[in-house]
Amino acid sequence: MRVRILNEDGLARYQDFLIKLGQGVRSPAPLELLKSSKFCDDLPLEIDVASKFFAKRLEFGEYLSERLKPLGQDQLQEKAWAAVYDWLALFYFDQICPPDRDGKRNVGELPRYLISGQRERSDQDYYRHLVAEPYLIYRRHGNAARLLLHNPLNIRGDYVEQISGRQEWIRAKGVVEALTRLYYDEKLSAPKEGGQSKDRPGNLRRFTALLGQISMTYDLLPMSGKQICDLLPAEFNGWLGTRQ
Numbered sequence: 490m491r492v493r494i495l496n497e498d499g500l501a502r503y504q505d506f507l508i509k510l511g512q513g514v515r516s517p518a519p520l521e522l523l524k525s526s527k528f529c530d531d532l533p534l535e536i537d538v539a540s541k542f543f544a545k546r547l548e549f550g551e552y553l554s555e556r557l558k559p560l561g562q563d564q565l566q567e568k569a570w571a572a573v574y575d576w577l578a579l580f581y582f583d584q585i586c587p588p589d590r591d592g593k594r595n596v597g598e599l600p601r602y603l604i605s606g607q608r609e610r611s612d613q614d615y616y617r618h619l620v621a622e623p624y625l626i627y628r629r630h631g632n633a634a635r636l637l638l639h640n641p642l643n644i645r646g647d648y649v650e651q652i653s654g655r656q657e658w659i660r661a662k663g664v665v666e667a668l669t670r671l672y673y674d675e676k677l678s679a680p681k682e683g684g685q686s687k688d689r690p691g692n693l694r695r696f697t698a699l700l701g702q703i704s705m706t707y708d709l710l711p712m713s714g715k716q717i718c719d720l721l722p723a724e725f726n727g728w729l730g731t732r733q
Contacts, residue, residue, distance in 0.1 A: 492573065492576065582602070636673040
């Protein structure tokens with residue numbers, strides 16, 4: 490389907506649908522909005538996306554990065570980009586908010602599906618949106634973000650939640666690389682067991698606590714993942730496969 494921009498009427502209808510879902514109303518996604526000139530405006534160039542299944546957010550981010558590549562960031566205003574992400578959220582709604590066997594959807598917070606509803610959008614709003622976040626992370630970090638984007642489309646996951654609130658962290662390639670070096674099992678193509686445990690030495694929360702200290706002394710943006718890992722204490726050696 491041709492990607493479009495939800496206009497004010499389209500966004501209002503989409504938001505009304507989300508609010509009703511949150512109130513327990515069981516209703517199919519209003520996909521008819523996606524094609525209608527009454528509810529959408531055209532992009533400055535033609536971009537198509539396919540209705541296909543994505544096993545992980547990494548695959549989703551890679552696909553969107555490829556499809557949206559012709560559309561440079563400077564070709565649309567920020568408000569229009571938000572409405573594009575919301576159009577895509579509606580298009581892939583059954584994956585980012587799948588119904589259970591009874592047809593009920595666990596909606597949660599509206600910003601997961603709707604950026605345009607925010608009066609004042611911040612960078613953090615984009616990193617809560619279930620379409621914008623994997624797209625922006627993959628566009629910046631590529632396959633290095635395989636730990637952050639290992640979940641299904643409807644689940645953000647603890648790893649990305651722990652760092653996306655700090656823009657200097659989520660944008661730093663070295664931080665993303667360090668997380669992957671520490672907590673991603675390359676052989677299993679999955680997170681290492683125990684990385685999110687609160688009791689195990691060198692866990693994720695311990696890493697983010699130390700990262701806050703490191704960032705007070707070092708500029709994280711130019712650092713590599715290895716440089717960041719080299720600053721970590723011995724409790725992280727087991728995660729890196731080195732001796733204590």
